[in-house]
Amino acid sequence: MSVDGETSSHVGFDATEHQATYIYTPGSSDRPQKRRKLNGSSAVEHDDALRSKINFVPLLNGLENEKSVHVRRELYDKFWLDTESQIEGILNEANERTLAEVTEPLDYVPTGFVVTGPNIASQGLLFNQLSGHLISQINGPVVTLRSGDASNFKAVLKRLIRDATNQSPNEEDEEGEGLSLGQKGRKLLPYDLELLHNYVTLHGSERVIVSIQDSEAFDGAVLTDLITLLHSWRDRIPFVLLFGIATSVDLFHDRLSRRATRCVFGAQFDVEQTSSIVERVFTKVVISADARLRLGSALVSSLMERQYDHVQSVQAFIAALKYSYMCHFYANPLAVFLGMSDDPKAVRKVLQDEHFEALRNLPSFRLRIQDLLEQNEPDYARKLLEDDEKLLEEAMVSMNTRDHSIRDILRALHVLASSSKVLSVNVQLFMEAFTGSIYDSGTITKVINAIKRMGPEPLRETMQRIIEAIQEGNKELGLDPWDDEAADFVQSMKDIQVQTEKLVEEADEANVPIRSKYSAQHKVLRTTVIAQKVQLSHDSAKLSPHDVEFTSLVDRLIELLRNYFTIISPQNDFMNEIWLYDYRSPYRDVFTPRPRFVIERALSAPHEYIDTSIEELSSAKPATALLYEMYLENGSLINVFDLWSAFSHQMSSDDDDGNNERETLALFYRALADLKSLGMVKHSKKKTDHLAKLAWKGL
């Protein structure tokens, strides 16, 4: 393999970066520019400049015109910003509740324990918001301490004092010096809380809030010292302590010393758990009618799975979602069609022949043609195949029907959920409906059976709930009230409701209970003894005229609902490739790397990675791979000499020259150094001339 070939195959990839040695050729005599610190505004400009510079690559074999590329880029920006702002809204709302909860009782509680749950990634965001909120609410400094900058007690105190006294933005330097001088010209040590005391008296602060973001990660001794010290200063500095706790207050308590325990007593605040926030974000961006890009069931289930099995972090989920959007708009040239619902003319302008050709190559287009042929409309099918304008029309129609069919699904699900007490519209239910597997899972049948067995009063309530659901819609799902469109349905519901009420009244007057023939009490178990044998038989009790009438009402309702719950899966509709993104592998490759697995695999099966067309390499493995094989065969202690003799034997048997021992030894050393740098072996203290095995395969 030539070096030239390698460099030319990776355009834009600095090959020298991965070479052990290379010839340094200074490009120009200019000295490299020094990095200048960028302040906020110029950083933003820089970002904008970058955004305009890095553009999408033209697709369709490079034939895609610039405008179309630009449209895709713009669509991506617009769609993602929409989605992002929705998510941000949810996150802010969730934290807002916590913030209000935490701020309010701090007036009388000296200590707060904010139980954040084990998702450490979101702690930073929460505490940032918290300190921002507290600064605006409370007269006094707010300091957030993290375990990272708390190597020892002195460092924590220094940081605490520095952060607290640097808080007023317009403070002049002279004042800072005045603080450090303390009383009568005595210079105070940087970790002396007297500094903070001076600051507090100078500014008349009512409270000094010290929030400890990741209490668990703090060293126990440091935390104890800090708590006792702040406690002993409380008569002079009005400290309020906030602990961020990821596990539970009890575990935290166990870790505190008794001395420190006596100093803290306060209230516990529970932050909304990540799982419920994730659930809401999912509902908003995956299910809701406003979702811009649909994610397919395979991807969504992958996302969900990783959320619950591994990370449980909103940030990770948002990143994955963003990546999906990026992939879709970057790699799918037909994504421009998504802009049609907003501005069809602009999209029409950028479309070119290749777009239509690509559209005709979609699997869903083929299905559509087949459908047309089956429906005996060959003329229309031919037109679609030949006439671009006709195809465009069809595409627009199908984009619109897509919106409708998704909305219909959501409506049906919303009604379904409101007619059952246990069901709610979640991702799982939606995905079942979306892929059309909702019938197989029996969810609808269960709900209908439950309704069948209801007495008159629960039945009336259920109907009321359904009608309300239609009249009110659901904001989270992005559903507006749709009682105009479903006027027939609502009307017949109301009819049944009125009739049921009438029936109940009549029955009340006659003082008889009503039940339908489906109710459980209706079935009677009868035992008969015939010829000394006991026979059990199910028998239905006689129906009164009221019961018969009620049963017919129930039947009508069931019929009505069953019709309403007819859900057509839009998954395989024409043009689904454009609005549906359902590829798991990019996500998996980017977000769930398996570094160790890959290294082990590369070492045990190097031929999969090395160009096997070259004769030499196909016969023999690289030295490291060979050594790795022997390494795996060894126990936990490896005798180096044995390893060497096995290695040299293997190499010499492969080699024709045989007696090139020095070269083999060099290879051996290099291979061993490779294994060592991968963290697989180290010197053992147990036995001389032995190596300790550190890594086993497949873990």
Next chain:
Amino acid sequence: MASLFSLPNEVLLANVAAQFPGRAVQARHLATLFSLRSASCRALVVHGLEATGKSAITRALLEGLCESSSVQHRRSSNGASQAGLLYAIIDSRECITGRHLLEQVIGAVAKAVGYTGNIRRCENITQLVVELRKLIEWWCSPDPELAQMRSFVLVFDGIDRQREAPPTLLPALARLGELIPCLTAVFIVTLPRPHFLHMNGVPYIHFPIYSKSEAVQIVSNTSPTPELPTGPEDTKAFWNRFCSAVWDSLSKHAGRDILSFRTICLRLWPSFVAPVLDGTYGPKDFGRVLVFKRSLFQDERILVPSIVPRTDANLIYKQQGVGTQLPYFSRLVLVASYLSSFNRPVTDHIHFMKGAVSRRRKKGGGTALSRDHNGVAKSRKISRKLLGPQAFVLERMLAIFQTIKQDADDRGRVGGWRRNRPLGLAGDADIQSAIATLASLRLLVKQGGANSADTLDGGSKWRVAVGWDFVRAIARSIGVEVEDYLAE
């Protein structure tokens, strides 16, 4: 001039004795040793257990002496406004390093004598002596002939708990009185080691712990909230009897010191007087309330100080706990870590190897089942659970993790989702990050120095930091029975 010797002021002593019941003797001793015209000394050790009134009484006495001496002095020296006795108290709890202590001493002394000049930095004990002498001399300078009648008391509160104290600190401080005229150093310590000042002839004053009557008397001085509806007098009587009852039932055996006794009383009080407040019983029915609320005095949980108000909601929360919030595989990693910490590596092949016949290796000639004839093991074995968690190698934990993963059912996971990934998690970065997360939550603890090696190095040693109950609950939530894998 009056006589050289006089006893301390009785009025002052009577005041202090009234303020601090049961401490009249100690107060008299202290006053004698502090006063200018009695047996004043150069160094003094005040010792006694926590919450026995050492600091409070010293401070109150010094305050009183300072005031009265300034009155006396003014009379004798025709209106000179300076006190004959000054004091400074340095609380070691607030001194972060030994150097900080020295700085604090200088600062406090300068403040007490009203020195306004510039003060140099005080980096070691020698400099302290020089600076202190300068300050004291400055203080005595206006009328040097009266220097004999002046005294400065320097109190080191809790000096035995000083952080980062140099070893020579205590002996050097004890000799301050010898080096600087009219300075008395007082050391307030909990338990003095014998000869800890390396100096002879230092008077020790011991503060014994309070007896029942004293403790009850002290605590009954605090006024409880809420008050009884019938007025403060009834409240007082009720509170007195209540304190006595609490002492007999709870504090006598645990938490005898005043602070915890008072905390317990105050914490129990609201629920104890609840039946009186809602009118079920009258304020005179102490006995009946006591019987009605006897469960309060039987519940010993109150003795363990808690950091949040104890409510039933907490209990529910505790049951749900962090276990349900951790991701599925983090829980599994935690269980695997527990098993690796509490199982001996030797027994791993019995518990975790699939279908392996347990190899019995004979060592030292004996058989594996070598026992005494009586059937009693030679060395008594202590249960691993009692020995505490042992360190394990990361690689071993990963191996155990892979084994128990196959047995765990999907109970703790999101229901209904297609398991579209065969659970081959070998070498997955997510597992590594789960370990790192658990470590930063301190559910797993890395052994050795923090920077000793790569955190996720296969050879690094770890230890689990959660208990049996916690792990069992977590394991059940993911469908693993830990008992099945745990060696006896």
